[in-house]
Amino acid sequence: ILNKNNNQRLDLQVENNIFYKEISFNEDLLFSIYYLDDEFIPNLNPKQYNFIVDQDKIPNISIQKPNIEFNIDESMAIPIISNLADDFGLSEIFIEYEIISEDFPNLNKPLSKFLISNELDTKNYNLNMNWDIKKLPISMGDELHFKIGAVDNNAIDGKQTALSNTIIGKFPSLENLFLEIENIEDDTANILDDIENSIEEIADLSEDIRKELLKSENTTWEQEQQLDNSFEEINDIASQIEQIQENINTILDKAENNQLFDNDLMDKFEKFQELISNIISDELLDSIKQLQD
Numbered sequence: 001i002l003n004k005n006n007n008q009r010l011d012l013q014v015e016n017n018i019f020y021k022e023i024s025f026n027e028d029l030l031f032s033i034y035y036l037d038d039e040f041i042p043n044l045n046p047k048q049y050n051f052i053v054d055q056d057k058i059p060n061i062s063i064q065k066p067n068i069e070f071n072i073d074e075s076m077a078i079p080i081i082s083n084l085a086d087d088f089g090l091s092e093i094f095i096e097y098e099i100i101s102e103d104f105p106n107l108n109k110p111l112s113k114f115l116i117s118n119e120l121d122t123k124n125y126n127l128n129m130n131w132d133i134k135k136l137p138i139s140m141g142d143e144l145h146f147k148i149g150a151v152d153n154n155a156i157d158g159k160q161t162a163l164s165n166t167i168i169g170k171f172p173s174l175e176n177l178f179l180e181i182e183n184i185e186d187d188t189a190n191i192l193d194d195i196e197n198s199i200e201e202i203a204d205l206s207e208d209i210r211k212e213l214l215k216s217e218n219t220t221w222e223q224e225q226q227l228d229n230s231f232e233e234i235n236d237i238a239s240q241i242e243q244i245q246e247n248i249n250t251i252l253d254k255a256e257n258n259q260l261f262d263n264d265l266m267d268k269f270e271k272f273q274e275l276i277s278n279i280i281s282d283e284l285l286d287s288i289k290q291l292q293d
Contacts, residue, residue, distance in 0.1 A: 004030040004048065024156065028052050059086040059150035059162040072144065072171045076134040082127040082148055082164075089153035090125055092118040096163065097146035099138050109137065121153070144169040 002009055005027075012019040012033075023029075032046040065081040072078065084090060095114040116127070127148070138144055148164040 002032050002034060004032065025051070026053060026157070054087075056152070056154050056157070056160060057087050058160045059084060059090060059152050061148055061150055061162055061164045063148060063164055063167070066167060066169070068165065069168045069170065072133070072138075072169045076132065078131040078133060078169060080127060080129050080131055080148070084125045084127060084148075084150045086123060086150065086152040089123045090120045090150055091153045091159065092120065092149075092151040093125065093127065094118075094149045094151075095131065095146050096149050097136075097144060099136065100143040100145055101139070102141065102143070125150075138171055140171055142171050144171070 010021070010023070012021040029051040030048060031051075032048050034046055035043045062083045063081070064083070065079055084093060093116040095116065096111060097114065098111050099109040114131070116129070133144065136144070145166050145168055147166055149161060151159050151161050154160060
């Protein structure tokens with residue numbers, strides 16, 4: 001072989017009229033193959049060949065779950081969904097992590113590695129797992145910083161490793177959890193105030209229209225418009241009631257997932273439920289139905 005880039009000659013091995021040679025190169029190669037007979041006469045006008053080097057790329061990591069920042073609950077399980085790919089193929093997938101404590105920085109743990117698999121031989125891998133972190137020494141108020149890593153199969157010029165962006169799992173403190181629940185309660189209380197005001201307006205309007213109908217069986221255009229507006233408000237109330245129920249479910253989930261059902265929280269939650277029952281009573285629901293009818 002004659003390398004056209006530098007005019008260097010590379011001899012091939014010949015056996016039974018078959019030639020062969022393993023060649024390693026890290027740049028494009030333009031070459032021709034020459035044959036010499038026993039008299040050292042070469043072939044005429046040898047054809048040119050061009051090998052184009054395809055540079056190895058680091059593995060690609062795409063993460064669908066979890067979010068870049070999320071809260072860790074008492075289940076101590078982190079769902080991970082990720083797609084990994086490499087042009088040479090993947091050989092290993094792992095998680096690199098460390099525990100960060102803002103209150104006690106001197107107790108921060110060094111980087112550690114959780115091996116997912118080191119026996120891969122595929123170019124694409126769909127990672128779908130629940131990472132069990134029960135055995136990690138993480139406490140409330142700490143943060144778990146981790147990256148998903150992948151190693152390729154490039155045995156020619158060295159395997160390459162890729163790491164994802166840092167994902168932060170926060171293990172909320174009791175103070176933060178109670179504050180979050182209180183914020184949800186405040187939002188719900190505001191919704192209840194809006195409902196109560198709307199109900200008073202609708203009740204006043206319905207009473208005025210009822211009195212007017214006692215004088216005349218026909219409603220005016222203005223009264224019909226007022227009724228239409230009232231029906232829209234009733235629909236809004238229904239949506240707000242659904243939002244309240246979602247807020248209640250959120251409080252229940254957070255309390256249950258983080259084992260927060262102590263006496264203080266239960267007392268607060270019972271008072272909150274009582275407040276909702278007082279405003280959204282059976283009488284109120286009956287009144288709304290009668291107005292719609």
